[in-house]
Amino acid sequence: MYTFRLNLKRISIWILLLTQILLILSYFFLQVAPTEPKSDIKISFLKSNDDVKDATATYHTLNTNIILKSVSTKHSYIDFNSSLCFKSGTDLISMKISKEINWKCKCLPGWHGNDCGQPEVLWRAMIASRKPIKIKGPRTFERRLIYFFEVDRYSEYVADIRINELGDIVDLFILYEDRGSNYLQSKLNNKFYKEYQDKILYIQDKREHLWKKVKTRLKNLRNDDIILSSNLNEIPNRDALTFLKFYDQWPQPIKFRFRWSVFGFFWMHPSRTIISGGACTVSFLKEMFNNKLSLLTDNKTLSSQVYKGIILGDLNHYGGWFCEYCNDPAQVVEFLASKPKNVINWDRIDKQKIDNSYIEDLIENGVYIDGKTQLIKARKYRDSYFAPRFVNEHNWRYDFLLTNFYSKLDYYEG
The missing domain is CATH 3.90.550 (Spore Coat Polysaccharide Biosynthesis Protein SpsA; Chain A)
Structure with missing residues (x-):
């Protein structure tokens, strides 16, 4: 009887050991490769049959x-109350520290327009053209x-x-x-x-x-x-x-x-x-x-x-x-x-x-x-x-x- 209990105990240990081994093997064989992060690149390419x-x-x-x-253009603009301002052309520091409500974009030197989105070279070109130009955007x-x-x-x-x-x-x-x-x-x-x-x-x-x-x-x-x-x-x-x-x-x-x-x-x-x-x-x-x-x-x-x-x-x-x-x-x-x-x-x-x-x-x-x-x-x-x-x-x-x-x-x- 004692010998039987001893063998049963050994069999149980072996079963547990084999179960652990099988679980470890299953993890490696069934492991799914992680999904690659999305790229910020603005161009993607489709491969066709003639791609060489x-x-x-x-x-x-x-x-x-x-x-x-x-x-989307939204990453290039910031909304100050009712003013939508172009980030690169706006004095963001001045506007953020201003204690009063900002109803108008404050342009950096060399930028123009209601949203500070017109660079100097473009703004001057439109004035020099002497043509009726109504820019729409962003x-x-x-x-x-x-x-x-x-x-x-x-x-x-x-x-x-x-x-x-x-x-x-x-x-x-x-x-x-x-x-x-x-x-x-x-x-x-x-x-x-x-x-x-x-x-x-x-x-x-x-x-x-x-x-x-x-x-x-x-x-x-x-x-x-x-x-x-x-x-x-x-x-x-x-x-x-x-x-x-x-x-x-x-x-x-x-x-x-x-x-x-x-x-x-x-x-x-x-x-x-x-x-x-x-x-x-x-x-x-x-x-x-x-x-x-x-x-x-x-x-x-x-x-x-x-x-x-x-x-x-x-x-x-x-x-x-x-x-x-x-x-x-x-x-x-x-x-x-x-x-x-x-x-x-x-x-x-x-x-x-x-x-x-x-x-x-x-x-x-x-x-x-x-x-x-x-x-x-x-x-x-x-x-x-x-x-x-x-x-x-x-x-x-x-x-x-x-x-x-x-x-x-x-x-x-x-």
Whole structure:
């Protein structure tokens, strides 16, 4: 009897032990992978049967179907009693500490409008146009912004600036280069612009063919989405672009008066500005330009009485920056050597003398590439439009574009 009780006790212990083992095994085999957190990225991609993509790449090609995400504008505004104020343009600190009831938004310097949502450059452009303009907004959802621009080996620094400057407000970058060139593709494969590669669609083609190909891949494109295009070395004003995303009934097409910087932001061309680039809605591009991007960036469009667009920027408040020859001297020499006579006026320049030393002397003394035209010195600490915001905030990264290292005076001041 004693032996029987002892065996029964042992059997019970073994049963408990086996039960515990089975429970542990069940936990590991039946464990469900945790759900991944939702991403804040404004673009999601649907894979189709024809998707063929390098597993190591994170940028996108024409083999990808693209869905642009709708984003509410409410996160960009704050309600003070009866006043709805744009956060970036409103003096929030002053309004929050005010003991009296806030019935009106208090705008920061450089911002205008009842909700402080109009940046200076846009506000001045509407006044200068002398046209009846009734801006409506803010919208419930942001317009999606699709930005086309070319990248080559001589525009790498400026391309890096504009992607970082505009990366949080542009929904899709269309970066392109000529057929037969793989410079940009090689850079992308090496994680160039890695923070925003999920927002980049890479294409090898001419600008005139791009929109026809791209729009077939945008599966939820809306007529009020914005198409933006500009040339090499141009950086549009981010505040102005943000306004276009948030408001309705602005004149179309939009052109940009860029500040004309040379060699870096420390020198300005005596002409001071250059008009270039263009922005409009998807429906305007189709109805007025027959889907031709080249007409959007053609300055002749504004001279036509058909269009009622405006130019963003004047001689003191710029619609962005055009940074010409913003490279190291060796790359400037290589760039000039690659251009034919019909692009560079070689009659005014002795091509034989163009070398690193020649370019360094021009940069030091503030002389244009022709060796004759005197440039205007820009003041870093006095000029609010000296350089794009991202450049100023990351001056260690673009120091050679902010300080003239070939001038001893500028070097020690910088």
